[in-house]
Amino acid sequence: MKDLDLIAGRQPVLELLRAGGTLKKVVLAAGITGTVIDEIEELAKKKGVFVEKKDRKHLDRLAPDLKHQGVIALGFEFRYTQLEDILSGVEKKGENPFLVLLDQIQDPQNLGAIIRTAEGVGAHGVVIPSRRSAQVTPAVFKASAGAVSFIPIAVEKNLNTLVDQLKKRGLWIFGTDALGFQLYHEADYRVPMALVLGSEGKGISRLLKEKCDYLVTIPMKGKVNSLNASAAGAVIMVEVLRQREG
Numbered sequence: 001m002k003d004l005d006l007i008a009g010r011q012p013v014l015e016l017l018r019a020g021g022t023l024k025k026v027v028l029a030a031g032i033t034g035t036v037i038d039e040i041e042e043l044a045k046k047k048g049v050f051v052e053k054k055d056r057k058h059l060d061r062l063a064p065d066l067k068h069q070g071v072i073a074l075g076f077e078f079r080y081t082q083l084e085d086i087l088s089g090v091e092k093k094g095e096n097p098f099l100v101l102l103d104q105i106q107d108p109q110n111l112g113a114i115i116r117t118a119e120g121v122g123a124h125g126v127v128i129p130s131r132r133s134a135q136v137t138p139a140v141f142k143a144s145a146g147a148v149s150f151i152p153i154a155v156e157k158n159l160n161t162l163v164d165q166l167k168k169r170g171l172w173i174f175g176t177d178a179l180g181f182q183l184y185h186e187a188d189y190r191v192p193m194a195l196v197l198g199s200e201g202k203g204i205s206r207l208l209k210e211k212c213d214y215l216v217t218i219p220m221k222g223k224v225n226s227l228n229a230s231a232a233g234a235v236i237m238v239e240v241l242r243q244r245e246g
Helices: 010-018 035-046 056-062 083-093 108-121 138-143 159-168 206-211 229-245
Strands: 006-008 025-029 050-054 071-074 098-102 125-129 153-156 172-176 193-197 214-217
Touching (some): 006 010, 006 138, 010 035, 010 138, 025 035, 025 056, 056 071, 083 125, 083 153, 098 159, 098 229, 108 125, 108 138, 125 159, 153 159, 159 172, 159 193, 159 206, 172 206, 172 229, 193 229
Parallel strands (some): 025 050, 098 125, 125 153, 172 193, 172 214
Antiparallel strands (some): 025 071
């Protein structure tokens, strides 16, 4: 069984069902009980998802490297959102857009963590490239604590072209860079904006960095002079929320 369509664990499966995620069936270990299990069965029934009960060894074979806790969901399918739909939704709300653009984030754990933070601070959407980037898989779903089901995520072929288009629509582009000229908390994030986060090792690509209106930096004092993408993103996204909530 490929793990590309498999979600394991009680809470991840429950969160996916709560969020209306697409599934083919849920497999439960025979004899397993508990409040969470009852809710999983109830939600699956309401959504028309087949529930199958099997010997725990069967689940071990389905997910030999995962802590399934007696619960596995099969047939996970993530549906991306069109960027135009995201922007139209923001316009209808009468809010200033806040998008998060991810430049070649290849680690699923980092991607999931960034999506979790973006959803938590109220970002309107996340955009990832179609190439050289992690896509939304069960590993990303789990790392995001289910947040992928609650925030629109779009896929674009070329972030450079996208940034040009966003600028024409009035968005300001903020990039993160260790050598940025402006401290992250001194920037004004109350404007229509997109925050660009670079890859774990190389940061934002050169051309994309040149297209940013502002390059902000997070001051560091320790011997490790930079944060990984998810940590840096969390620091700045929380500042965006702070300023916008005022």
